[in-house]
Amino acid sequence: MHETKIPFGERDGILFRAHEVENGLRCGCVCPGCQQPLNAANNGEKVIPHFRHAKSNDCFDGFREGVRRAAVALIAQHKQLMLPALIETVRVATQGGRLLEKKIELQPVVTTADSVERFVDLDGLRCHAVLHQSDRQLIIRIKLSARTEYERYRQLEALEHSSMEIALHNLTLEQINDPASFERAVLYDPATRRWIRSMRGEKLMAIVGEKLESLASELNAQWHFEQLKREVAEKARQLALDEEKAKLQLALDEHRAHQLQKASEQPPIDQDNTVKGRAALIAGTMLKAVQAWGAKAIECSACHLLSPPESQFCLYCDSQTSKVNQVVLSPDIIWTLGKRMRCSAKPEMSVKAAPQLIVRPDIELV
Template identity: 30%
Template structure:
């Protein structure tokens, strides 16, 4: 398996590739992990030149340890890296459940360091490489293992310094053993890099959060005003209904009072429930005349302003109260006719009809 192959051997204190030394045990190389002898396999054309242990040993550190050290050494030597893009999405919601979001991003760029140091301890944590770029420190982590070291990431973020991770855990042996391909992957390819922490990114995210909070506050205020307006409208409608009902009640009371004050030859008192019954009967007569206009006149009619009764189209006077003026041409639909009685029972116009014309013509 490829994981058992070792890309670099230790020769006189330095790491070398198999292609750079003699074949077999003559290479004189040791395993960077367990320090036992290695065999260089560089004579064939089928396989990528590599090292393997001369004797079977339980060593897993040779591959990762050598790759990690070579990557760090190349970063320090070149003092160059291409950073990846930064992108983070922040979101929030309004009081009505609406979602708002902002995308914070900036493009990656090529950086050349004025200084590069390897494995310097900073507040108890040791980044792999530290670059000095434009007066600022950039920490670089080289990830060789498949598993992320979350604890180290947390401690690095706590330093408050921009930190970049290069993930070369998936590089194949051909790329690792080719100096040009390895340098391209390690330094120039942004696709295997990501920001563990970015001071610029944090600043942009905080600014975007403040802007988003302002937008959400403005939208919440708009929502509040809309809800208050709707509540006020509902209250106004309820008050209008109350006043209309109160008006009907007061009108009934006034009719009773008028009956009490009539001369002796007139009835002295009229029961309010009886008066209300007459008003409802008037509503039924008006509704019946509307339904007749739909059934007999195709919905066309002339409605009297005085008694609200409906007459045949082009009538010159009201056949129900005798009014010669105030007849208006109207059109009723069958849907309206079906609901006319319910509408009229809630309308104060029926009260006025009865008040103006207490008795219609037979």
């Protein structure tokens, strides 16, 4: 909007459009903002009728003041207008991390007032119109600037009354000059209005909020119960793990003592801890597994020697990384043990992981 083109001129306290009065200074109108004389431009074929200041000045209030007063006059004349739509979502989070949501939606509806006050001061705040209906009040702000007035909104939200804004700053001079278009924009167009504060909406949100809070309380109680069950189960599981760990440690301690006892009973012979020597030991335990243990055994992940299948730990080394795995050997493996060891990495890995064996295997070397 070009604010030097003023859509309304004032004469004897009444607002007129330019096409409603004589051309030029004969219009007898003054600016609604600064009260200085206006020229009516209403004879042009290409220019929309409008007013201009008769003398150049710095007034930019004529446009806004005229449109605002004309809008308020329409509201006071009809005593009704379309209320904005309201769409809000109430959200309540549960302690279990669930988000409860409920949408509140009020459709645009026409309301009729018992009376309308124009340009009222409430707590130092200028309200362009106040609609009275029974014991309720609705405050109207006419917006004629794209600028967001945060402080005014904050002040309006602090009042215990519903308030709404009618935004007319996007209207063209053609729309303002057309009485029907202007009336629709002021009174009925859903696109030009929004709530600043809706008391009805807040009451609905409070009711919905209470219901969601009640549901959240039930879910929280259930969650606490389930959480307690989980904690009890976790404690029981941890106790079982601790008991199992203690049993395993006791068994390992007994196993180590048995290893040392068995090692003390073996004749003192220097161990061949070379890769070749370790390969012979691994092959010997594999041969014994086939011949004496039904081709079943457990293999140490550290030294790779085989122990009887019922063993819980490796009989030969005390490596901290030792774990045992069940293995089943092919009976005909005895014919290829030598070749297998020559092309296997296990003997070298065995020497690195368990350089010294606690107990020497009681086997025939291959």
